[in-house]
Amino acid sequence: MTMPISAAPIRAGLIGFGYAGRVFHAPLIAATDGITLAAVASSRPDDVRAALGDVAVLDTADALIARDDIEVVIVASPNDSHAPLALQALAAGKHVVVEKPFALSLDEAREVVDAATRADRLLTVFHNRRWDSDFLSVKATIERGAIGQVVHFESHFDRFRPMVRDRWRERAVPGGGIWYDLGPHLIDQALQLFDLPQAVEANIATLRPGGQADDWAHVVLIYPDKRVILHASMLVAGGSARFTVHGTGGSLVKQLGDPQEGQLLAGVLPGAPGWGEDADPIIIHDAEGSRPLPAISGDQRGLYRGLVAATRGEGENPVPARQALEVMAVLEAAIQSSQARRAVALRRGPAATL
Template sequence: MTTPLNVALLGYGYAGKTFHAPLIAATPGLHLTAVLSSSPAKVHADFPAAQVHAEAAAILADPLIQLVVIATPNDTHHPLAKTALLAGKHVVVDKPFTLTVAEARELEQIAGERGLLLSVFHNRRWDADFLTVKHLIESGQLGRVAQFESHFDRFRPEVRQRWREGAGAGAGLWYDLGPHVIDQALQLFGKPQAVYADLAVRRDGGLSVDDAHVLLRYADKRVILSASMLVAGGSPRFVVHGTRASFVKYGLDTQEDMLKAGLQPGCAGWGDDPRHGELLIGTAGEPQRESVPTLTGDYRAYYGGVHAAITQGAANPVPADQAIAVMEILELALRSSEAKRELSL
């Protein structure tokens, strides 16, 4: 029998509405009870039975709420998570965890002292393309990886009027997409020795970073992380070069587009990606080319893991220490770009 947990979702903007609410609703044992939003009609159109509050205090004071999910603007993650933990709630925080490593470590300490779950929504560990790359590396089909490239590019030349593209703390592409590509790299290769970053504003009228090129230096490989708002036509999502073969994959995971289209997690075709990658096996002449079907992705694994961690003592799907490691690279890259030089971790 599945143990029920009452969940409060703080924030019903893009992240809350598109990702968190549908995934919570699709997870057995999680009940979306309350939502923090200034637009009750927007929430009730999707979840008629949910309570909607304009202030977080009313939600955090409710003894029936056991899990609080924070999907508000980045600069509010730390204060809201801290308040929720001090109120005795388990907490999930959308990426980025916080704005600084110091804030993240404080939250980890509070959660540890109170025996509460603190987890960060690094959902792209369950991307179809990433799972495929991970399998190829772990199976040894590529040999020893010498170079790994992760591109998360878009073409949005016009600056939109929203906090993610504004000039405030935690805005910009590096805070938005940086956590994704960093977390995936750390899952594959662990912490690097050093970081070199070039973070810039390239768009006309841009107010925050919209172009990022970051090099993670390891003893035996280089990892290149790239994100831009000015790449038309797309670029390879992953390019991996090893001592036996290379792998190239185009196209982003399909789950975000499915969620944006209003499809329910777990529906027919959920997490499928019809775009195959290509394995190029090195030979003395022209490389042998093989099509590699993409594995199926499933973001539902994250919230299923959260429920199991709280109710059964299972492993936290993304524990705070792993999210802190991401914040260390995120923060070091900001410093590297300012100093215009490589910095050791």
């Protein structure tokens, strides 16, 4: 049944209150009209209460999914639990938001999409970086034709974390490592611009002393007329641009990334003055020289605004199932390519499900 836009806020339940749940999901939901965080399932209830006050805190995901008042379940738990918990929530009749990575394999992702179709429930993936200032600025500049036809696109998510930390993301566990962590963001942004490549060629490695999981990834998406380079590393102290793009009419460089994660960590509330504003311009280089272009502001609330509209029948799913499957197809092909040390053509199934 279609709900009027003035209806009561959608009641959401969040599974997991680690970095993603605490830093991204909870504050973005709190700042988005039409949705409210009604309950959190976490093994650290004191942390949840300290951060969120009177929100209901449950010991298990099972208890949260079983609540009749929860309409949307947000899965922000460790990566290997994303698909199982999404399946459980869909079976209980809930709409579902899944943190990236959507699943650990393309087959597992297809299983979740099929379950959502059978249940007639909304399923979306938290590709929040579509609403980043750096990406929006680069996308708009390319679409304006400012550098002609793109032939080389390079996107970096680099960090400087030389010490291996004792956390599941950095252990040799299913879904651990930098490619499962940052790869989905890099892939999703590239596919928003260029659609699916013909093939993927990847080199994924562990370079830090004592590292257990991959902490360096260099992946090339192969298109007939361009190459798209996706790079992530834990050993970059500086000097690499967030985006470097070369075209038939010039080049662009976006040196710094979107500010929203840093703002959230500093306690800035989404929508506060200055939220998402990016002081770092795009630099255009062409035959006439170099010039700056102001960056577009970002706002990751766009994903939850889209979710609210879609669940009320007022808009489209912000991350449709096919797009989520396409990201998983590239993610998986890159792993296969790195292991086989050769380019891997994308694995495709029936047209409706990739």
